[in-house]
Amino acid sequence: MADWEVIIGLEIHAELLTESKVFCGCNTEFGGEPNSQVCPVCMGLPGALPVLNRQAVELAIKAGLALNCTINGTSQFDRKHYFYPDLPKAYQISQNDRPLCSHGMVELSVGDRKRQIGIQRVHLEEEAGKSVHVGDSIISSEYSLLDYNRSGIALVEIVTEPDIRSAEEARLFLEKLKTLLEYTEVSDCKMEEGSLRCDANISLRPKGSSAYGVKTEIKNLNSFRAVQRALEFEADRQRRLLQAKEVVLPETRHWDEAKGMTFSMRSKAKAADYRYMPDPNLYPLQVDEAWIESIRQNLPELPDAKRDRFINDYDLPPYDADVLTTSRHLADYFEACVQEVDEPKLVSNWVMGEVLRWLKAHELEIESSPVAPKELGGLLKLIQEDVVSTIVAKDVLSEMFATGKSAVEIVDEKGWRQISDADSLEAIIDGVIAENPGPVADFQKGKTKAIGFLVGQVMKASKGQANPQKANEMLRQKLQK
Amino acid sequence: MELSLKEMEELALIARLYLTEEEKKILPQQISSILDMVHSLETVDTEDVEPTIYPITGSGVLREDEILPSLAVKDALANGPDIVDGYFRVPRIIEEEYES
Numbered sequence: 001m002a003d004w005e006v007i008i009g010l011e012i013h014a015e016l017l018t019e020s021k022v023f024c025g026c027n028t029e030f031g032g033e034p035n036s037q038v039c040p041v042c043m044g045l046p047g048a049l050p051v052l053n054r055q056a057v058e059l060a061i062k063a064g065l066a067l068n069c070t071i072n073g074t075s076q077f078d079r080k081h082y083f084y085p086d087l088p089k090a091y092q093i094s095q096n097d098r099p100l101c102s103h104g105m106v107e108l109s110v111g112d113r114k115r116q117i118g119i120q121r122v123h124l125e126e127e128a129g130k131s132v133h134v135g136d137s138i139i140s141s142e143y144s145l146l147d148y149n150r151s152g153i154a155l156v157e158i159v160t161e162p163d164i165r166s167a168e169e170a171r172l173f174l175e176k177l178k179t180l181l182e183y184t185e186v187s188d189c190k191m192e193e194g195s196l197r198c199d200a201n202i203s204l205r206p207k208g209s210s211a212y213g214v215k216t217e218i219k220n221l222n223s224f225r226a227v228q229r230a231l232e233f234e235a236d237r238q239r240r241l242l243q244a245k246e247v248v249l250p251e252t253r254h255w256d257e258a259k260g261m262t263f264s265m266r267s268k269a270k271a272a273d274y275r276y277m278p279d280p281n282l283y284p285l286q287v288d289e290a291w292i293e294s295i296r297q298n299l300p301e302l303p304d305a306k307r308d309r310f311i312n313d314y315d316l317p318p319y320d321a322d323v324l325t326t327s328r329h330l331a332d333y334f335e336a337c338v339q340e341v342d343e344p345k346l347v348s349n350w351v352m353g354e355v356l357r358w359l360k361a362h363e364l365e366i367e368s369s370p371v372a373p374k375e376l377g378g379l380l381k382l383i384q385e386d387v388v389s390t391i392v393a394k395d396v397l398s399e400m401f402a403t404g405k406s407a408v409e410i411v412d413e414k415g416w417r418q419i420s421d422a423d424s425l426e427a428i429i430d431g432v433i434a435e436n437p438g439p440v441a442d443f444q445k446g447k448t449k450a451i452g453f454l455v456g457q458v459m460k461a462s463k464g465q466a467n468p469q470k471a472n473e474m475l476r477q478k479l480q481k
Numbered sequence: 482m483e484l485s486l487k488e489m490e491e492l493a494l495i496a497r498l499y500l501t502e503e504e505k506k507i508l509p510q511q512i513s514s515i516l517d518m519v520h521s522l523e524t525v526d527t528e529d530v531e532p533t534i535y536p537i538t539g540s541g542v543l544r545e546d547e548i549l550p551s552l553a554v555k556d557a558l559a560n561g562p563d564i565v566d567g568y569f570r571v572p573r574i575i576e577e578e579y580e581s
Contacts, residue, residue, distance in 0.1 A: 020549065025547060027551065053544055074534065132568065146570075273495050275495070283535060283542075
């Protein structure tokens with residue numbers, strides 16, 4: 001039986017973070033009253049003329065640079081024609097023959113391996129309006145409601161080469177891409193608001209073959225997890241067809257998240273013919289070297305560079321550096337905290353563990369954390385100075401999230417200072433020894449593990465406030481007498 | 482070479498043009514003669530000629546990223562034949578049917 005190689009290419013649309021639309025001055029803010037952010041240009045009224053937004057060009061160039069693309073000095077806008085109610089002009093302004101950016105590459109870590117995924121192109125285009133389907137689903141809708149607020153928002157379309165070799169790689173690529181677009185503040189990449197969308201092309205070929213097999217295109221991928229699941233399903237479906245000597249049809253398939261399957265979307269119409277033509281309303285876009293260079297100079301430190309710096313400068317394990325650099329805000333938070341507490345690994349443990357856990361529990365992003373880096377620093381200093389144990393510190397952090405108070409305030413209010421002085425500890429330890437003759441005897445017979453149990457009892461009796469190292473030392477001293 | 486009736490109908494379909502029987506008879510001939518005329522360009526040697534992207538030279542004007550007033554909602558909806566809750570209502574649009 002033949003071994004099959006999976007070939008995947010992705011097409012990603014990302015909305016650019018501009019204030020106004022790409023060819024008109026309408027507001028791009030999400031969630032406005034339907035049809036309240038529209039004008040003759042983005043509604044395609046006769047005679048209205050598009051004027052390109054400089055910031056949209058700048059952000060698209062930024063995206064291109066972050067993806068290691070060549071930025072083309074001259075690019076061109078084309079009309080892509082199709083009839084659909086969300087497209088009021090009956091054509092979309094896009095870039096076909098001459099995209100703004102091309103020939104890029106993204107490096108990916110897949111396990112221990114480095115993979116390079118080619119970027120065929122990054123081009124500028126405009127968003128379509130939004131259809132709200134009335135009824136249970138797209139299939140049962142009797143009619144649709146159209147809101148053109150989204151029509152004309154600036155988009156980049158990013159097309160990869162067919163270099164992706166598994167569903168997992170596809171997900172990793174998207175995560176990396178999202179990180180890059182967020183770092184560069186090109187897009188907010190909110191899949192739930194539709195500001196990042198992805199379609200996937202997938203085919204199989206016998207291992208060792210260089211010709212491509214027949215591909216299918218998968219749509220309706222609403223999360224990175226959906227991308228991976230849909231591609232796993234589709235690879236499996238194609239593999240079974242091919243092994244049974246059946247054919248894969250070149251078609252568009254719709255991912256059904258609930259059923260966990262792809263379905264054929266058989267079009268009644270003929271294959272699409274977009275009849276691209278240069279848009280006579282728009283001059284070719286000229287971008288000079290000085291502009292590109294100034295954008296390049298102002299790019300922020302990108303995730304790979306930041307990750308390497310975290311490993312080298314802070315001596316963090318690669319895993320920590322990976323997690324901390326997944327978001328620019330998270331990385332900034334970590335660094336601000338290290339300014340306060342010069343023990344990077346301690347900071348890293350707390351940021352990746354407790355802080356992220358509480359943020360998730362409170363449904364907050366790191367940039368709106370109620371516990372600022374300085375405040376977390378205050379708490380970690382209390383650990384370093386043995387004022388609180390790690391266990392108590394976790395409770396303190398929980399209070400900090402709930403009340404917004406500082407660590408010191410909470411510790412003082414609650415009387416949570418760690419008991420390290422010998423007199424106070426001795427009373428507790430004597431009590432624990434008296435109440436646990438069995439484990440005490442075990443320890444004295446040489447079962448050294450029993451000490452752990454006894455320390456645990458001391459912690460319990462002190463409501464977590466005893467200093468565990470001290471308690472351990474004192475217990476040993478007493479029992480070995 | 483004359484366009485076949487089938488090609489003519491496909492062209493009309495993708496452009497959403499609805500042709501009368503009369504038009505279906507005369508148009509293939511007319512379009513073919515236009516195509517023949519355009520094809521004559523193929524005889525010109527363009528080996529060392531840069532493709533023309535745009536007929537006039539110059540570069541476009543860029544606007545700053547500033548929000549300008551939009552239309553009032555009632556004006557935006559004024560031309561719509563079927564308005565529901567501030568939306569334009571249109572017949573079911575999906576042209577595809579599903580099968581597993």
